[in-house]
Amino acid sequence: MTTKEAIQAMLDGKKVRVCGWDTNFYVYISSDGYIRDNLEHLYNFENTLGWEIYEEPKPKETVTIEKWLCCAKDDMYYVFEASLSQIEYASHNKIKLLDTYEIIL
Secondary structure, three states, X not given: OOHHHHHHHHHOOOOEEEOOOOXXXXXXXXXXXXXXXOXXXXXXXXXXXXXXXXXXXXXXXXXXXXXXXXXXXXXXXXXXXEEHHHHHHOOOEEEEEEEEEEEEO
C-alpha cells in the first residue's frame, strides 16, 4: 500500500507497518493526534513504499486435559486421556481422575 493509503488506514483506526519490519513493530495515530510506534515514541512518518495493515497476534488457546482410570465391561482397566469437552461426551466408565493439566495451542 502507498503512504497515502497507510495514512488513510491510520485515520480509519488501523495500525500499519512497513513490509519487512519486525513482526511486532507498527505505527498508529494516537488519541493525541500524533503518529506513534508501538513503544509510544513519536514516529517521523516518511514517504515509504510497501506499507501493510498490522494484524494483532491471535491469543493462544488453552485446553485442559484430564487423564482418567476407566473400567471396561469385562473388568479390564485402561487410561483415557482427553480434553474436557471430549470427556463430557465420552461413554467411558470413569473410576478415578489421575491427572489434570493444561496445554497451550
